[in-house]
Amino acid sequence: MARLQGKVAIITGGAGGIGAATGQLFCEEGASVVLVDSDAEAMASVCADIRSRVSGATVKDLVIDLAVEASAAQIVAATTGAFGRIDVLVNNAGIRSYEPLSEAKSETWQKIFAVNLLSYAYLSREALPLLRAGRGNIVNVSSTHAFNARAGMxxxxxxxxxxxxxxxxxxxxxxKHDVRVNAVCPGAAFTPFHKKRFEAAGRTQAQIDAEAETTCLMRRWATPREIAYPILWLASDEASYVTGSALMADGGRLVI
Ligand SMILES: NC(=O)c1ccc[n+]([C@@H]2O[C@H](COP(=O)([O-])OP(=O)(O)OC[C@H]3O[C@@H](n4cnc5c(N)ncnc54)[C@H](O)[C@@H]3O)[C@@H](O)[C@H]2O)c1
Structure with missing residues (x-):
């Protein structure tokens, strides 16, 4: 249980389902973790949970808006200020939008690009000098839908x-700087985001479960921890020969 012993990791979207599970797993594996999110309340609760579940966890929370370019430098400065180095960057924050492309608004495009793509670019750029110094790595959280077309998103x-x-x-x-960069592509992972969405739509648990039965080979939703493990593996030295990959963690959704 020490695959990240002595390592320092930044995880964005740390108050959400996959980010929180990754934060906990990284702490279990010995990392010092900085969780970054704009949701102060959820962040406080996630950090308290991690500390109660993982004895001796070193977790720092940073409440900041990733859609703002200047946040990237502030996150790097806060992390080096607290821990002196950065070994792993997990770009995970994400928002959704449900406009068909024929109706897609400029404001929505700009907002979703700012969070889902530009925050990854800016934080990577700011963290790279530190990552290069320690032969570190980046794990970017993408989606099975990077490859798998559908209507509406x-x-x-x-x-x-x-x-x-x-x-x-x-x-x-x-x-050339010995920095590895990989992506994880989750399929449907049952996170608080989906729970709230289904509750708002008045869906029963049976209806929720049924949704996954036909859409992937595993016939069920992933837990957030099942996505956190592939992230951990890519971030660890066990993946020392892996770079430029997009690891599918989608229960076989892509192949059906
Ligand atoms: N859950 C799934 O089924 C699934 C499937 C494929 C890909 N993904 C991807 O995995 C990642 C995590 O997904 P999740 O389900 O845990 O989502 P989530 O909504 O639970 O978590 C996302 C977190 O990002 C934070 N965030 C959003 N905008 C922000 C901003 N401007 N500044 C700072 N923080 C911000 C939110 O507050 C939230 O805590 C996302 O990139 C998502 O696209 C998820």
């Missing part, structure tokens, strides 16, 4: 495809 899916492209180019550019 085109703006989101474009950002997720952009993340895969950015991952590959950055892997190419940073290999």
């Amino acid at each position: 085109g703006q989101y899916d474009v950002t997720k495809a952009g993340i895969v492209s950015m991952t590959r180019t950055l892997a190419f550019e940073e290999a």
Whole structure:
């Protein structure tokens, strides 16, 4: 249980389902973790949970808006101020939009690009000097829908495809500095976001479960922890020969 012993990791979207699960798992594996999110209340609750579940967890929360470019430098400064180094950056924050492309508004495009794509680019850029110093790595959270077209979430899916492209180019550019860059592409993971969405729509648990039965080979939703494990593996030295990859963690959704 020490795959990240002595490492310092930044995880964006740390108050959400996958970010919180990744934060907990990284703490269990010995990392010092900075969780970044704009939701102060959820963040406080996630940090308290991690501290109660993982004895000796070192977790710092940073409440900041990732849609603002200047936040990236502030996150890096706060992390080095607290821990003196950065070994792993997990770009995970994401928002959704549900406008068909024929009706897609400029404000929505700009907002979703700012969070889902540009925050990944700016934070990577600011963290790279530190990552280069310690042969660190970046894990970008994309989606199975980077590859798997569907109707109704085109703006989101474009950002997720952009993340895969950015991952590959950055892997190419940073290999000479021994920095690895990879993506994880989750399928349907049952996070608080989906729980709230289904509650608002008045869906029963049976209806929620049924949704996953036909849409992936595993016939069920993933837990957030099942996405956190592939992120952990890519971030760890066990993946020392892996860079530029997009690891599907989608229960086989892509192949059906
Ligand atoms: N859950 C899934 O089924 C699924 C599937 C594929 C990909 N993903 C991707 O995984 C990542 C995490 O998903 P999740 O389900 O845990 O989502 P989530 O909504 O639970 O968490 C996302 C977090 O990002 C934070 N965030 C949003 N905008 C922000 C901003 N401007 N500044 C700072 N923080 C901000 C939110 O407050 C939230 O805590 C996302 O990138 C998502 O697109 C999720």
